[in-house]
Amino acid sequence: MNAPAHDTSVNYLGLELRSPLVPSASPLGAKVESLQEMEESGAGAVVLPSLFEYPLEMRARHPEYYFDEITQAKACLKIPVIASLNASTTAGWASLAARIAEAGADALELNIYQLSLSPEVPAAQVERAYLEVVETVTNAVGIPVSIKLSPYFTNLTGLAKQLREAGASGLVLFNRFYQSDLDLLSMGPGYTLRLSTSAENRLPMRWIALLYQHEIGYLAASTGIRTGADVLKMILSGASVTQLCSILLQRGIPWLKIINEELHDWMEACHITSLRAARGSLSHRCVENPEQLEREEYRKALQGYAKIDVPSWHDEVPLRTEAHHKTPPPVRAA
Numbered sequence: 001m002n003a004p005a006h007d008t009s010v011n012y013l014g015l016e017l018r019s020p021l022v023p024s025a026s027p028l029g030a031k032v033e034s035l036q037e038m039e040e041s042g043a044g045a046v047v048l049p050s051l052f053e054y055p056l057e058m059r060a061r062h063p064e065y066y067f068d069e070i071t072q073a074k075a076c077l078k079i080p081v082i083a084s085l086n087a088s089t090t091a092g093w094a095s096l097a098a099r100i101a102e103a104g105a106d107a108l109e110l111n112i113y114q115l116s117l118s119p120e121v122p123a124a125q126v127e128r129a130y131l132e133v134v135e136t137v138t139n140a141v142g143i144p145v146s147i148k149l150s151p152y153f154t155n156l157t158g159l160a161k162q163l164r165e166a167g168a169s170g171l172v173l174f175n176r177f178y179q180s181d182l183d184l185l186s187m188g189p190g191y192t193l194r195l196s197t198s199a200e201n202r203l204p205m206r207w208i209a210l211l212y213q214h215e216i217g218y219l220a221a222s223t224g225i226r227t228g229a230d231v232l233k234m235i236l237s238g239a240s241v242t243q244l245c246s247i248l249l250q251r252g253i254p255w256l257k258i259i260n261e262e263l264h265d266w267m268e269a270c271h272i273t274s275l276r277a278a279r280g281s282l283s284h285r286c287v288e289n290p291e292q293l294e295r296e297e298y299r300k301a302l303q304g305y306a307k308i309d310v311p312s313w314h315d316e317v318p319l320r321t322e323a324h325h326k327t328p329p330p331v332r333a334a
């Protein structure tokens with residue numbers, strides 16, 4: 001019997017995964033049938049959409065449904081099931097996390113969204129709140145806990161180390177928060193959700209490459225991962241797994257098979273036989289002075305710009321016809 005030429009198995013949060021392709025938290029994971037389709041299409045694990053702690057009257061569904069879904073998913077799937085929690089109170093973080101673990105989740109991802117808008121609150125206080133959440137949850141559960149972060153921290157490396165010390169087994173870099181727009185025709189907020197592009201994966205790739213050397217636990221890449229090449233770049237940077245959302249929302253769950261084929265093709269082209277062995281081989285671990293390299297790369301990028309063709313900004317220009325067909329309301333005086 002022939003052994004597979006390319007070993008795509010990885011270890012994430014202490015879980016053995018056959019593949020680094022992990023559909024991330026999204027509505028796609030809300031149905032057990034879809035989770036089964038993810039498994040059939042080659043996913044290494046699945047992340048369920050977040051359970052949000054709302055006041056009871058604001059809840060779309062009772063949290064018991066979420067716990068049932070975990071139990072059902074565990075009964076139907078062979079691949080690990082990672083739950084996701086977004087709570088707003090200390091009691092909520094502790095009690096909901098404990099129920100999630102009891103329901104059978106293999107791991108728990110914390111979707112912490114702590115936006116401070118007060119000019120009186122120093123950055124350290126915001127970070128302290130993250131650490132308290134991690135301490136609360138890791139004291140309440142025995143399963144591995146990963147933290148899904150935004151990229152907006154003053155010193156991500158320092159925070160990552162503290163999160164590790166507080167009990168986190170891994171980090172998911174990064175969450176992609178909804179960014180609001182303005183609709184000039186209605187003179188109000190614009191509510192269009194824009195899915196990501198591959199260009200956006202440079203931010204997680206850079207931070208994964210920088211953090212890998214510090215051994216702060218497992219790293220999962222999220223945002224803008226759409227192709228087999230994107231997946232391989234993240235692994236070489238130091239990620240254990242790659243989380244996919246926008247591409248699956250656009251192309252459908254079976255697109256995982258295409259990404260998997262591309263991953264195998266790229267492994268072949270790069271003479272890589274094992275993802276585990278190759279992980280982190282292009283991270284900043286191999287660089288003597290990462291700060292100097294960062295400055296140098298920045299300088300080179302700016303200077304190199306003059307030599308390439310200036311891209312067309314055409315796509316970003318709003319269609320004038322759309323504005324002509326509708327009459328915008330008069331601008332109100334402030």
Ligand SMILES: Cc1cc2nc3c(=O)[nH]c(=O)nc-3n(C[C@H](O)[C@H](O)[C@H](O)COP(=O)(O)O)c2cc1C
Nearest residue numbers: 024025026049050111176196222223224244245246
């Ligand atoms: C419609 C939609 C719903 C999402 N729901 C969640 C969620 O419940 N919890 C969470 O942590 N992230 C959620 N995300 C964020 C994704 O899991 C992912 O981190 C983000 O979209 C970046 O990955 P991508 O570039 O592959 O889309 C959601 C994203 C989308 C587009």
